[in-house]
Amino acid sequence: MKKLVLLLLFSFTLCFPGWTQPSEIIRIKSGEQVPPYEKYLYRQFASGTVYLRNGQTPTVRLNNHLMLNEVQFIAPVGDTLTLAQLHTISKVVINGDTFVFDQNSMPLRILREYGAVKLAVNQSLQVANVDKEGAYGQSSGLSSITSYSSYPVPGGGIAKLEMKGDVVYSQRRSYYLINQNGLSFPASRKSILKLFPRQKSAIDDYLQKTPVQFNSPDDLQRLLEFCGKGT
Numbered sequence: 001m002k003k004l005v006l007l008l009l010f011s012f013t014l015c016f017p018g019w020t021q022p023s024e025i026i027r028i029k030s031g032e033q034v035p036p037y038e039k040y041l042y043r044q045f046a047s048g049t050v051y052l053r054n055g056q057t058p059t060v061r062l063n064n065h066l067m068l069n070e071v072q073f074i075a076p077v078g079d080t081l082t083l084a085q086l087h088t089i090s091k092v093v094i095n096g097d098t099f100v101f102d103q104n105s106m107p108l109r110i111l112r113e114y115g116a117v118k119l120a121v122n123q124s125l126q127v128a129n130v131d132k133e134g135a136y137g138q139s140s141g142l143s144s145i146t147s148y149s150s151y152p153v154p155g156g157g158i159a160k161l162e163m164k165g166d167v168v169y170s171q172r173r174s175y176y177l178i179n180q181n182g183l184s185f186p187a188s189r190k191s192i193l194k195l196f197p198r199q200k201s202a203i204d205d206y207l208q209k210t211p212v213q214f215n216s217p218d219d220l221q222r223l224l225e226f227c228g229k230g231t
Contacts, residue, residue, distance in 0.1 A: 024170065024171050025128070025168065025169070025170050025171075026038055026125075026168070026169050027166055027167070027168050027169075028166065028167045028168075028169065029166055030165055030166055030167075034067065034125075034169065038125070038169075039065055039066060039067050039125065040063045040064060040065055040066060041063065041064035041066060041123060042063050042064070042094065042095055044063070045061040045062060045063045045072075045073075045074050046061065046062060046063065046094055046095045047059060047060075047061055047062075048060065048061070048062035048073075048092060048093055048094035048095070049092070049093045050062075050073075050083070050089060050092050051089065051090045051091045051092065051093070052088055052089060052090070053088055053089070053090050054088070060073045060074065061073060061074040062092060062094045063094065064094065064099065064107060064109075064123070065082075066123055066124050066125035066171070067124070067125045067126075067169075068082075069106065069107065069122070069124050070082050070083070070107060071083045071092055071094075071099060071107050086101040086105050089101060092107075097109050097110075098110045100118075100120070100178065100182065102176070102178065102182065102183065102184035103182070103183055103184065104184075106122055106184070107122065108120035108121065108122050108176055108178065108184060109121050109122070109123070110178075111217060111221075112221060112224070114224045114225065114227065114228040115228055116179065116180040117177055117178065117179060117180075117195050117196075117224065117227075117228075118177070118178040119175065119176075119177060119178075119187075119217070119220055119221065119224055120175070120176045120177075120178055120184070121173050121174065121175050121176070121217070122173070122174045122176065123171060123172070123173055124171070124172050124174075125169050125170070125171055125172070126169065126170060126172050127167060127168070127169060128168045128169060128170035129167075129168040130165050130166070130167050130168070131165045131166040131168070173215070174186070174215075175187035175214065175215065175217065175220055177191050177192070177195055177224075179195055187214045187215075187220055188214050189203075189207065189212075189214070192223065192224075192227065195227075196227045199227060202226075203223075203226075203227065206223065206226055207223075210222070210223075
């Protein structure tokens with residue numbers, strides 16, 4: 001019976017590969033590259049829609065590149081390209097998730113809307129640590145340093161650096177608040193008060209009674225629900 005359940009779960013995963021999320025922490029051996037499925041938010045490019053401000057809604061295969069922090073698409077000839085002229089795009093929908101681009105061209109995935117304010121997250125895959133290469137070309141697994149052999153940069157380029165060794169990447173989630181004009185603000189007390197200025201006293205009282213971790217989506221959602229009641 002257990003074997004049957006495991007087989008069904010495995011088959012389910014194969015049928016819906018886009019649901020598989022990249023690992024939180026990955027280690028890449030010296031000389032190797034990050035696997036393609038770890039670079040992207042979704043395991044495969046999925047059919048999505050680009051909503052242009054002129055009313056057009058082309059459908060293409062899309063994915064969110066976590067290392068380059070950009071949204072890419074598969075062109076008709078099969079090339080992987082980056083969405084450009086972001087000021088002409090109002091939103092992008094991939095796998096049912098809605099993305100917008102802020103004033104810094106950063107892709108933000110919308111989590112919830114609270115009237116004119118949206119809660120969004122930017123996910124990226126960043127270098128967390130590099131292990132020095134020890135004797136016989138093996139990684140020591142010890143010292144953390146700040147210089148690496150190479151790292152990707154927006155636009156598809158590779159920046160060359162010096163050190164060799166295993167590279168440890170970690171997923172980073174940064175939360176933002178988006179106003180009615182599409183401007184994003186890092187989730188913080190200052191941003192909350194900026195977006196809900198008439199509720200400063202009530203918000204301060206809430207924060208005193210209910211400590212909020214501004215890197216916690218649950219805490220942020222509860223706070224924004226409270227703020228939304230006063231609008």
